[in-house]
Amino acid sequence: MKKIFSIYRTDLINLWRVPTGLFLMIALAILPSVYAWINLEAMWDPYANTSGIKIAVTSNDQGAKIEDKTINIGNEVVDNLKENHTLGWTFVDEETALNGVERGDYYASLIIPEDFSRKITSIVDGTMEKPEIIYTVNEKINAVAPKITSKGASNVTQQISENFIKTVSSSILTRMKEIGIDIEKELPTIRNMESKILELENRLPEIATMGEKAIELEQKLPELKEKGQKIVQLEEKIPEINQAADTVLKIEERWPQIQAVAQEVLLIQQKLPEIQKAASRVAELDQNFGKVEEVLNTAIDKSRNADEIVSAALNTLPKIDAIATQGAAFADALTSFLQKNEAAFQTVIPVVKQNLTLLQQTADAATQLTGVLQDVNLDPQKALAAIALLSERVTSGAAVLDNTIDVFTRLNTNVPNSPFTDTISKLTGLQTNMANQIQALNKLQSAIGRGEKPAKDIVNNLNTLSKEASAALGSILARYDSEIVPNMTKALAQTQSIAQNAGGALQTLKTQLPNIKAILTDAQDGIHYAQTQLDTLQKELPDIRAKVHEASSTLQSKLDAFTSGINEAAPFIRNDLPRVEQKLHTAADFIRNDLPAAEEEIRKVADLYQTKLPEVEDAVHLAANLVRSDLPAFEEAVHKAADQIRKVQGSGSVEEVLRLLQNDIQKQSDFLSNPVLIKEDKRFPIPNYGSAMSPFYTTLSLWVGAMLLVSLMRVDVDNLDGIYKTHHIYFGRMMIFLTVGLFQALIVTIGDIFILGTYVVDKIWFVIFALLISIVFITITYTLVSVFGNIGKGIAIIFLVLQFSSSGGTFPVSTASTFFQKVNPFVPFTYAVGVLREAVGGMLFWVVLEDVIFLLMFIVVCYLVALALKKPLSGYTKRVAEKAKQTKLIS
Structure with missing residues (x-):
């Protein structure tokens, strides 16, 4: 604190030593007050001098006659305005008035046309034309003057209206008084009417009930009309209905075929997993077809090698047989033979597997053929070719199957526990299966050759047989x-x-020679079959590959849509088709039994609607309009009349009515012309416009004073020895700013009160609040410049501009745009103007407390900004200032 006060004391001494600086500080303290006083004096009471606002007045009214009495309301208006000095009424002709408004000689003009009196009195003859006064205004001369002249024109029209009401009501009341005299003469008739009106009032509920029914019927007319129109449209569509009915009957007739097709769809859905599996296998085969070619070529090579080995063994076997008769030499020779031809025996194993694989492929080919035969677009020629090829393959496979069974049977005798018994059993069953496949293929070939469609049961049987064979x-x-x-x-x-142990069992070995020959012969037959099949397959491989790829592409592109369609159709067939059948039979029964009579009724109703409904509709509308338009007024009139009759009857006579008609006409006329008086109750009254505006201009002058200080005085301190820290400089230099700012607040507020004579309820608080506002404004502007340098001055100016429109100092903030309404709570002007207004008009504690708290919050925010940013930004601010000085324009 000592260093802060040291800076302040130094600043005061320096000012005292330099008279010019002291004089400048005094000028800075007084200048904001001059700004406020001049503006307040200029607009102290602007509405007291409106007589200088010239308005041209012209009356062209020709007057009018009412009951032999001539009146001219235009002249009466002119005479009244000549006695009115609130505005500068100037009476000229029409041309001078209009030219004067255009040139700016007059702010506005009022022209009363020729037919003004005639129109305003038109109520007497019942035409009731509203008269016009032509009001012309030049809005470019001044922004406020048009509002004042508009108010003057409104006062003129109001005065005319009051005079008119007074005149007309006087005439009407005079006429009513004459009627009262006539009423006395007609009392007997009136009494008779009274009883009739009371009786009519008693009947009003019945009339109202009938009226409600008429309105209800009218409300239902659109619904009736719509339904009737639908009946007419339905009659027009009877031919279409008959056509649709014929279609329903045809559908019922063909329902058995539809059900058969539906069952086929369900069967296809059950087969979908197999179809999808087959499609996957086709796609897999298409993707790996290159491997098939490699395997096929390898198999062909191995088959040929095996054939050579087995042929060589068979050619050698007769020699072994001859040797067998030679005793021990036979055993040696046989042992040598077996050792040399061991490879021939080993070929039996892969050849048997290869033959089994080829047989499975044949079975799968049969399964694929059944899928082709089920196609509705079957090509007979291609089908016959495929059946012939498959029949040949199945026949060859059956022969190979016999040899394979023979091989397993012979080997089964040489192994303990006969391990091939189950395999031989399954292969034996396959013999019957393949025989049945050949039989089915022959039947299919014969049927297609005759031009017939393949029998479904035969195709299904072949499909079942081929799948069973493939599975086995x-x-x-x-x-x-x-x-x-x-x-x-x-x-x-x-x-x-056994053969090698021929030394002790030569005879046993000799008995095995037929088995050995048979095994080799069977192996050779199997090799020959394999060679034939493999050669055929190699020739057909390119065509097969193309077909496989085509089938794979077709299946992949259409299988999903096919599966989705089947799955969507199946639930409908299972769940909904029986109900559809039931509804179809019901509809067909209705068509056969009831439809002709229904059509005849439709024609009758449509004819009745077209011929009779317009007449009914007109009658209902007429009755409903009468109920809506006239019945309420009629009921109200009856009730009012009955109430009045009862009141009169209660008093025993109509003297009360006659007394009302014979009241003082002048007093009643005055009451009608001006029935309501405004009693004004001013809260927190302020006698003149200047006093009301003093809070805003005082606040504005204090901000201007703060701007002058930060523009002309330095916010930094010479700190050559580095003894002062940034917060010392900030608070120390601020004190001299606050001192001048407090003098600014004292001068402007005391001058407002004692020099201008501003109306202030709480004068001491007015001064205290101004001191607080000055501290807030000095703190804000000083902090902006101290932290941000010249940029802070620009921010302070922007802040001033924003506060002009957002603080509500002149016009209510609710009349400003949405942006300024949102800014209003965040600017100090809002609370500064608000707290000064409280002092001027009369203080409310909670309003003052809220404004003071918000003003103090601005001080706290400024201190936090300064302490947080002044030191980090000091280097940057200094560099910006030095660069600004280099321009030799900015200090």
Whole structure:
């Protein structure tokens, strides 16, 4: 604190030593007051001098006659305005008035047309034309003057209206008084009417009930009309209905065929997994077809090698047979033969597996053929070619199957526990299966050759047989390597072992020669079959590959849509089709039994609607309009009349009515012309416009004073020795600013009160609040410049501009745009003007407390900004200032 006060004391000493600086400080303290006083004096009471606002007045009114009495309201208006000095009424002709408004000689003009009196009195003859006064205003001369002249024109029209009401009501009341005299003469008739009106009032509920029914009927007319129109439209569509009915009957007749097709869809849905599996296998085959070619070529090479090996073994076997008769030499020769031809025996194992694989492919080909035969767009020629090829393959496969069974049977005798018994059983069953396939293929070939569609049961039977064969062969191949191959190896080894042990069992070996020859012969037959099949397959491979790719592409593109369609159709067939059938039979029964009579009724109703409804509709509208338009007024009039009659009857006479008609006409006329008086109750009254505006201009002058201080005085301190820190400089230099600012607040507020004579209820608080506002404004502007340098001055100016429109100092903030309404709570002017207004008009504690708290919050925010940013930004601010000085324009 000592360093802060040291800076302040130094500033005061420096000002005292330099008279010019002291004089400048005094000028800075007085200048904001001059700004406020001049503006307040200029607009002290602007509405007291409106007589200088010239308005041209012209009356062209020709007057009018009412009951032999001539009146001219235009002249009466002119005479009244000549006695009115609130505005500068100037009476000229029409041309001078209009030219004067255009040139700016007059702010506005009032022209009363020729027919003004005639129109204003038109109520007497019942035409009731509203008169016009032509009001012309030049809005470019001044922004406020048009509002004042508009008010003057409104006062003129109001005065005319009051005079008019007074005159007309006087005439009407005079006439009513004359009527009262006539009423006395007609009392007997009136009494008779009284009883009739009371009786009519008693009947009003019945009339109202009938009226409500008429309105209800009218409300339902659109609904009736709409339904009637639908009946007419329905009559026009009877031919279409009959056509649709014929269609329903035809559908019922063909329902058995529809059900048959639906059952086919359900069957296809059950087969979808198999179809999808087949499609996947086709796609897999298409993707790996290159491997098939490689395997096929390898198989062909191995088949040829195996054939050569087995042929060589068979050619050698007669020699072994001759040797067998030679005793021990036979055993040696046989042992040598078996050792040399061991490879020939080993070829049996892959050849058997290869043959089983080819047989499974044949079975799968049969399954695929059944899918082709079920196609509705079957090509007979292609189908016959495919059946012939498959029949040939199945026939060849049956022969190979016989040899394979023979091989397993012979090997089964050389191995303990007969491990091939189950395999032989399954292969034997396949013989019957393949025979049945050949039979089915022959039937299909014959049927297609005759031009007939393949029988469904035969195709299904072939499909079942081929799938069973493929499954059986797949089961054998699945355990071929793991179970069959080891047992075959053991059987072949056992056969060789028996032959090699010929020293002690030569005769046994000799008996095995037929078995050996048979095994080799069967192996050779299997090799020949495999060679034939593999050669055929190699020739057909390019065509097969193209067909496989085409089938794969077709299946992949259409299978999803086909599956989705089947799955969507199946639930409908299972769940909804029976109900559809029931509804179809019901509809067909209705068409056969009831439709003709219904059509006849429709024609009758449509004719009745077209011929009679317009007349009914007109009558209902007429009755409803009468109820809506006239009945309420009629009821109200009846009730009012009855009430008045009862009041009169209660008093026993109509003297009360006659007394009302014979009241003082002048007093009643005055009451009608001006029935309501405004009693004004001013809260917190302020006698003149200048006093009301003093809070805003005092606040504005204090901000201007703060701007002058930060523009002319330095916010930094010479700190050559570095003894002062940034917060010392900030608070120390601020004190001299606050001192001048407090003098500014004292001068402007005391001058407002004692020099201008501003009306202030709480004068001391007015001064205290101004001191607080000055501290807030000095703190804000000083902080902006101290922290941000010259940029802060610009921010302070922007802040001033924003506060002009957002503080509500002149016009209510609710009349400003949405942006300024949102800014209003965040600017100090809002609370500064508000707290000064409280002092001027009369203080409310909670309003003052709220404004003071918000003003103090601005001080706290400024201190926090200064302490947080002054030191970090000091270097940047200094560099900006030095660069500004280099321009030699900015200090």
